[in-house]
Amino acid sequence: MIQVKNLYKSFNGKTVLENISVTFESGKTNLIIGRSGSGKTVLLKSIVGLHEIDSGEIWYEKTLFNKLDFAGKKVIRSEMGMLFQGSALFDSLTVEQNVGFPLDMFTDSPPEEKMDRVNFCLKRVDILNANNLYPSELSGGMKKRVAIARAIALNPKYLFCDEPNSGLDPITAILIDALIKELTEEYSMTTIVNTHDMNSVMEIGEKIVFISEGVKCWEGNKNDILNSDCSSLNDFVFANSLAKKLRTQAKT
Amino acid sequence: MHSRGFKNLINGNTINISNFEGHNYKRMIKFLTQFGRYILLLKKVFSKPEKPSLYFKQTMSEFVNLGLNSIGIIAIISFFMGAVITLQTAYNTENPIYPKYLIGLGCRDSMILEFSSTIAALILAGKVGSNIAAEIGTMRVTEQIDALEIMGVNSASYLILPKLIATLIFNPLLTLIAIIVGIFGGGIAGTLAGVITTENFIYGIQYAFIPYYIVYSLIKTVFFAFIITSVSAFQGYYVDGGSLEVGRASTKAVVFSSVLILLFNVILTQLLLS
Numbered sequence: 001m002i003q004v005k006n007l008y009k010s011f012n013g014k015t016v017l018e019n020i021s022v023t024f025e026s027g028k029t030n031l032i033i034g035r036s037g038s039g040k041t042v043l044l045k046s047i048v049g050l051h052e053i054d055s056g057e058i059w060y061e062k063t064l065f066n067k068l069d070f071a072g073k074k075v076i077r078s079e080m081g082m083l084f085q086g087s088a089l090f091d092s093l094t095v096e097q098n099v100g101f102p103l104d105m106f107t108d109s110p111p112e113e114k115m116d117r118v119n120f121c122l123k124r125v126d127i128l129n130a131n132n133l134y135p136s137e138l139s140g141g142m143k144k145r146v147a148i149a150r151a152i153a154l155n156p157k158y159l160f161c162d163e164p165n166s167g168l169d170p171i172t173a174i175l176i177d178a179l180i181k182e183l184t185e186e187y188s189m190t191t192i193v194n195t196h197d198m199n200s201v202m203e204i205g206e207k208i209v210f211i212s213e214g215v216k217c218w219e220g221n222k223n224d225i226l227n228s229d230c231s232s233l234n235d236f237v238f239a240n241s242l243a244k245k246l247r248t249q250a251k252t
Numbered sequence: 253m254h255s256r257g258f259k260n261l262i263n264g265n266t267i268n269i270s271n272f273e274g275h276n277y278k279r280m281i282k283f284l285t286q287f288g289r290y291i292l293l294l295k296k297v298f299s300k301p302e303k304p305s306l307y308f309k310q311t312m313s314e315f316v317n318l319g320l321n322s323i324g325i326i327a328i329i330s331f332f333m334g335a336v337i338t339l340q341t342a343y344n345t346e347n348p349i350y351p352k353y354l355i356g357l358g359c360r361d362s363m364i365l366e367f368s369s370t371i372a373a374l375i376l377a378g379k380v381g382s383n384i385a386a387e388i389g390t391m392r393v394t395e396q397i398d399a400l401e402i403m404g405v406n407s408a409s410y411l412i413l414p415k416l417i418a419t420l421i422f423n424p425l426l427t428l429i430a431i432i433v434g435i436f437g438g439g440i441a442g443t444l445a446g447v448i449t450t451e452n453f454i455y456g457i458q459y460a461f462i463p464y465y466i467v468y469s470l471i472k473t474v475f476f477a478f479i480i481t482s483v484s485a486f487q488g489y490y491v492d493g494g495s496l497e498v499g500r501a502s503t504k505a506v507v508f509s510s511v512l513i514l515l516f517n518v519i520l521t522q523l524l525l526s
Contacts, residue, residue, distance in 0.1 A: 050398050070406070077404035088395040102403050105303055160402075 001026045002047065002158065002190055007056035009039075009046055016042050017214045020056070027188045029181050029204045033195055034211035035236060040194045041085070043211065044162055047192065048082060049073055060158070078106060081151030083161040083180075087143035089135040089150070095122070096131040099149045106154060121149040125179060141172040145179070152183060159184065159191040165200055173197065177204045198237060201225065210236070290486050296408035297416065297482075310414040318380050318415060318481075319422030325379060326372055326426050327433045330363070333371070334434030335441030337362045342447035355448045356456020359438035361465070368430035369469040370517050373476035376423065377509040381484035384415060385505035388488030389498035397489070412485040416478065423477035424470045431469070468524045475520060476513050483509045 002024040009017040017039050024030040032040045045051045047058055049065060058065045060076050068076070089098050099121050103114045122131070125145040135143060144164060151159060161180060165173035181204040184191040193200065201208060202222055210218040210233045218230040225237060301307045341358040388411055391397050400407040435457055442448040448456075484505035491501045 045398075048402055050401060074404035077402060080402055082399065082402045084395040084399060086394055088399040090396055090399075091390075091394075104306055105403065105405060 001059075001061060002192070003057075003059040004043075004047060005057040005059070007043070007046060007058070008054040009042055009051060010054055015214060017046065017053075020211075020214075020216050022209050022216060022219065024190055024192050025207055026190045027184065028191070028206040029184050030190070030192045030207045030209070031195060031201060031205040032192060032209050032211060033201055033205075033236070035196060038211045039214040040196075040211055041162055044160055044192060044194045048080060048160055049077070078154065079157040081154070081156035081159045083144065083147045083151050083159070083164055085163040085166055087135070087140075087147040089138075089143055089147055091135055094132050094134055095127065095138070095146050098135070098146060099153055102150065102153045117153060118149075121153050122146070124152070124183075125149045140167050141169075141176065144168065144176050148176075148179060148183070152187070155187065157189060159189045161191070161193040161195075163194055163196075165195060165197045170199065173199065174203065180204060196236075198240075201237075212236075289490065290482075293408055293412075293486055293489060294482060296406060297412045297485075299406055299409055301409060301413065302405060307410070307414055310410070311417050314414045314418035315422055318383070318418050319426070322376060322379060322422075322426060323429060325375065326430050329375060330367065330372070330430040330434040331437035331440075333367050334359055334363055334437030334439075337367075337434075338438035338442040338453075339445055339447065342442060342445070352448050352452040353456035353459055355442060356438070356453040357459050358456075359442075359453075360435055360457040360461075363431050363434035363438070364465045364469050367434060368427045369472040369476065370513065372427060372430045373423075373473065373480065373513050374510055376426070376476075377480050377484075377513060378506050380419065381480045381505045381509045382502040384481060384484040385488040385502045386498055388412075388485055389491035389501045390488075392489060392491045393494055393498060408489060412481070412489070415485060416481045419477040419481045420474055424473050427469055427473040431466070471524060472517065472520050475516055479512045479516065480509045483512060 004020055004022050004024075007017055007020040008015065020043060032043060034040050042051060046053050049058075053066055056066070060079075063072075063076060065073065065076055089095075090101065093101065096115075096118055099118045100114055103109065103117060107114070109117075119131075122128070125148050127142060127145050127149060130138065130142065130146075135146070138146065159180070164176050164180060168176065177200050180191060180193060183189065193204070195201065205222040205225070208218075208220055208222060208225060209216060210230065212232045218225075218228055218233045220228065225233070228234060228237075338355055338359045341355045345354060345358075388397075391411070397407045397411070400410060439450065439453045439457075442453055443450050487501040487505040487508070488498075491497050
């Protein structure tokens with residue numbers, strides 16, 4: 001479980017996140033949704049410690065993460081996996097080396113054991129016969145899968161995904177969503193996904209937090225989201241004409 | 253007080269002066285902030301490596317990227333610089349009073365004292381410095397550095413320390429190569445142009461040789477290698493934005509490294525040769 005309490009974050013005097021308090025539950029796919037520029041990525045990066053917060057608390061189970069030093073954070077980070085918006089695979093390493101990197105860095109297992117784990121992770125995300133390819137030789141969807149394989153290589157307790165569907169076609173996006181949900185259930189991870197894709201919300205959103213202009217406006221699950229009273233959430237959910245049409249039909 | 257009186261005296265220009273003061277103050281604060289960040293980055297770079305074996309592997313790869321791959325350009329430029337120095341010395345000392353072997357001596361000392369360390373460092377600032385800033389900067393904007401941080405890796409140390417070790421060890425070798433190839437180029441050019449005989453040139457490069465000059469040159473090279481790598485890495489590591497900013501960081505890396513090399517050249521020369 002990850003708890004965020006009264007989090008404030010600003011850049012150059014401009015407040016980007018204001019008094020965010022939310023609990024992300026274990027074994028569930030937690031979604032942070034909101035419009036572009038609403039502060040989703042800043043919130044996610046603050047939670048994982050890539051941004052120093054101005055004030056507030058970030059708890060990983062019973063550990064106050066934001067007050068830890070580098071060594072303390074390193075312990076928690078060994079239990080984290082993260083999928084970045086642009087995949088963030090290391091350009092100079094092959095697929096196999098990318099997935100094996102955390103194993104090389106943090107384990108002393110024999111090479112054969114590491115290779116077994118790499119192959120297992122790649123198989124788990126349906127990447128076959130691509131061990132020796134470089135990231136530049138992969139498609140967008142494949143890059144995301146390899147990044148997921150790298151994120152789960154060390155059996156993380158927490159998985160963070162920043163816009164996992166950005167730049168992907170709808171079918172690949174659904175497959176990536178399904179994969180994230182499966183992995184979350186399989187390894188009982190606490191997963192936090194940042195997205196503005198309503199398909200993802202309806203497919204995998206077990207707990208949803210809606211952020212608008214740096215403020216948490218709504219919290220609930222995918223069943224509640226369509227009947228919310230929050231006007232900014234409704235504007236977001238029913239932004240496209242198809243959704244508006246379906247809503248009107250449902251009302252009539 | 254003095255400043256305020258001056259402002260009152262020229263009444264209408266008050267705003268300009270305060271702007272000027274404010275501008276200078278901001279520049280000073282910016283400089284101190286950047287310098288502080290540079291020192292903090294170095295502190296991170298020199299912290300204990302997570303896994304020495306991986307760092308060793310990375311260092312070996314940097315030997316190839318930053319060292320071996322620079323031999324070609326250094327050798328070509330050194331050869332032609334040696335040749336030009338020899339010819340210029342020859343054409344500017346066409347006096348029977350001057351013995352011919354001084355051409356060889358001039359080529360040797362120019363190559364050892366200045367070219368092999370300072371000029372070669374300026375060339376490397378362009379080649380290696382821009383490479384380092386662009387590589388690390390791209391890793392920053394594509395979130396690869398964030399990915400390292402999330403894994404709990406000290407990204408500054410993992411990315412910069414191997415480059416520093418590689419350049420600190422390899423650049424002195426490049427300096428020695430520059431000296432040898434430059435003097436060789438001078439000998440070839442001088443002989444082919446008929447301005448000096450091979451015997452005279454060889455006598456000249458042996459005449460009044462001071463071995464300490466080589467040490468002086470190597471000490472300078474080590475300092476310059478540190479400047480090129482650390483300044484360029486600093487520019488790349490703190491890039492914020494996209495490809496445009498990475499390009500700017502590369503340019504800044506080359507400019508700042510070059511200026512610092514020239515500054516330290518004066519300081520080290522005074523310290524080591526006085």
